[in-house]
Amino acid sequence: MVEQQYPEVLTIAGSDSGGGAGIQADIKTMQACHVYSSSILVAITAQNTLDVQAVLPMPIKMINAQFASIYADFDIKAAKTGMLADSQHVRCVVKNIKQYHITPLIVDPVMVAKGGTRLLTQEAIETIIQDLIPLADIVTPNLPEAEAITNMRIISKADFETAAKKIAAMGAKNVIIKGGHGQGKTVSDYVLLADGHDFWLSGDRYDTKRKHGTGDTLSSAITSALAKGYSIEKAIRFGKKFVDMAIKKGIVVGHGHGPLNHWA
Ligand code: PLP
Numbered sequence: 001m002v003e004q005q006y007p008e009v010l011t012i013a014g015s016d017s018g019g020g021a022g023i024q025a026d027i028k029t030m031q032a033c034h035v036y037s038s039s040i041l042v043a044i045t046a047q048n049t050l051d052v053q054a055v056l057p058m059p060i061k062m063i064n065a066q067f068a069s070i071y072a073d074f075d076i077k078a079a080k081t082g083m084l085a086d087s088q089h090v091r092c093v094v095k096n097i098k099q100y101h102i103t104p105l106i107v108d109p110v111m112v113a114k115g116g117t118r119l120l121t122q123e124a125i126e127t128i129i130q131d132l133i134p135l136a137d138i139v140t141p142n143l144p145e146a147e148a149i150t151n152m153r154i155i156s157k158a159d160f161e162t163a164a165k166k167i168a169a170m171g172a173k174n175v176i177i178k179g180g181h182g183q184g185k186t187v188s189d190y191v192l193l194a195d196g197h198d199f200w201l202s203g204d205r206y207d208t209k210r211k212h213g214t215g216d217t218l219s220s221a222i223t224s225a226l227a228k229g230y231s232i233e234k235a236i237r238f239g240k241k242f243v244d245m246a247i248k249k250g251i252v253v254g255h256g257h258g259p260l261n262h263w264a
Helices: 022-032 060-071 087-099 122-135 143-150 157-169 214-227 232-248
Strands: 008-016 036-047 052-057 076-081 105-107 174-177 186-192 198-204
Touching (some): 008 214, 036 060, 036 087, 060 087, 076 214, 087 122, 105 122, 105 214, 122 143, 157 174, 157 198, 186 232, 198 232, 214 232
Parallel strands (some): 008 076
Antiparallel strands (some): 036 052, 186 198
């Protein structure tokens, strides 16, 4: 008999019944990255590739109970947050992150699904800025999320840099602003590291509607790499490559915004 040990990671996020985004994308990504994923469910969505049909945040007591279960038993090397629903749930997650000294922490500030359904209330954006971003080792907003957090329009490269500096000033150690929602033949993400070093990560823009769960996949791949001991910069570069492959080798599921290929 051979027993194998894998680095243990945690995702704190929402469920996507369609399996393309949320906690399901996180677990599939982590599995593909050869780390062991545990998961704390903050909300449930009834969802497919076409839209989100319903959202149900979990009872606060049950979220606290999940944190207690995980930290009574596992040795979590890195964790990420995804969909957190509303202010009360953000505060609950923040309380637990502090209580269990969870680090490194990757914060994916999920706000709106591709179909337009809100996955975070407007007022919770302020709670994320005040309470969660200061605890983050890496924050990974897409363009609309970065605009909502910084209250500025982001169009030019200089805007990306200004916005990332603003998010760093809120207390995040490292910031990636994802350019996927922008225009052009390439997608450029801007990275600002804690030591002030910055760089752009560019890749092809793929003409496909199978990009559901892209953000979750990126943040989960980065979380997995950190758990395996990669540096922040290496983990971010690995995450970008992982997502690129997962989009490029799409799979056919459903009739709308399809999932990525986590086997890629
Ligand atoms: N549903 C859940 C539970 C999510 O966490 C996310 C994204 O993080 C989404 C849906 C939206 O994914 P996308 O924007 O790729 O449609």
